[in-house]
Amino acid sequence: MKIAVLSGKGGTGKTFVSVNLAASIKHCIYVDCDVEAPNGTLFFKPKMLESKEVTVAIPTFQLEQCTGCKQCVAFCAFHALAFVKQQPLLFPEVCHSCGGCKVVCPYNAIDEEEKRVGSVMKGISGTTAFVSGKMDVGQVSGVPIIKAILSQIKNEKNVIIDCPPGSGCMVMESIKDVDYCILVAEPTEFGRHNLEMVYELVKVFHKKFGVVLNKCTESDNPSERFCHEEHIEIIGRIPFDREIGKKNSEGEIAVYSNETAIAAFDAIRKRLEKKVRC
Structure with a gap:
């Protein structure tokens, strides 16, 4: 039981x-x-x-490959991503580590790194x-x-x-x-x-x-x-x-x-x- x-x-x-x-x-x-x-x-x-x-996976950005299409921002239901001055900005406190932003990025501009949480x-x-x-x-x-x-x-x-x-x-x-x-x-x-x-x-x-x-x-x-x-x-x-x-x-x-x-x-x-x- x-x-x-x-x-x-x-x-x-x-x-x-x-x-x-x-x-x-x-x-x-x-x-x-x-x-x-x-x-x-x-x-x-x-x-x-x-x-x-x-650990959890947190997105990281390859800025030289990012075109500013904002598909990652549109995908994120938790509003953990934004674009500021034409660059992606992550709010890690609300990121749920779902990996969806990496999947939807058409330019392979998003990688992931492991972050310790406990x-x-x-x-x-x-x-x-x-x-x-x-x-x-x-x-x-x-x-x-x-x-x-x-x-x-x-x-x-x-x-x-x-x-x-x-x-x-x-x-x-x-x-x-x-x-x-x-x-x-x-x-x-x-x-x-x-x-x-x-x-x-x-x-x-x-x-x-x-x-x-x-x-x-x-x-x-x-x-x-x-x-x-x-x-x-x-x-x-x-x-x-x-x-x-x-x-x-x-x-x-x-x-x-x-x-x-x-x-x-x-x-x-x-x-x-x-x-x-x-």
Whole structure:
């Protein structure tokens, strides 16, 4: 099974759920796609085995061959190209590295060069394999890095993907090939709003999904009310527990030693096994 863990914002417990669920599954692969702020390493503390850079192709121009026909500018749907003083000008921040401008140029005036945007790392922590990526400072999009990460686990089973927060392009890239999505929500009105946001996303992608309610207390839970209103299945409840919170804040994986966490994640794992087989 290939499971993606999502949340509408940071701080709901997405990584907490991801690392503890991965640790509770024998011989699992934990994948950290939160490439802007990857923190799975703080919990698994993996022995790194491999690291490689991620690059994208950026167009370069042979000005002596350019006639100013502007076919490349007309082709670019992202407005990454313009002509200024009869010379082509590239805005690399919005270039999507599609290579189309090179294809349409009738005068072979466009080449490509590789530009580094980040890196991908692989490691091991006990019986858990570890794959993560990190976007270089100043880069606009982490999508190329997420693509590079996911290419490492294309044919693997028992994969837990720790997605970026929110519902943008990087999240969409992270979930497009998964079997099931877990939406993590906290018991506040803000948590309900952000749950609704990722709920709409997984519906667009026609993914099977369920909700894990984190930090549950005896008080009213707006996120739980939303699940009941929308007939969304709740596949797990994790109680508000000071010991679990302390372990998480100290970079410890709770299922290694906390009985409450062990019981909660064992129940979630068993329900997932049934759901993904359906």
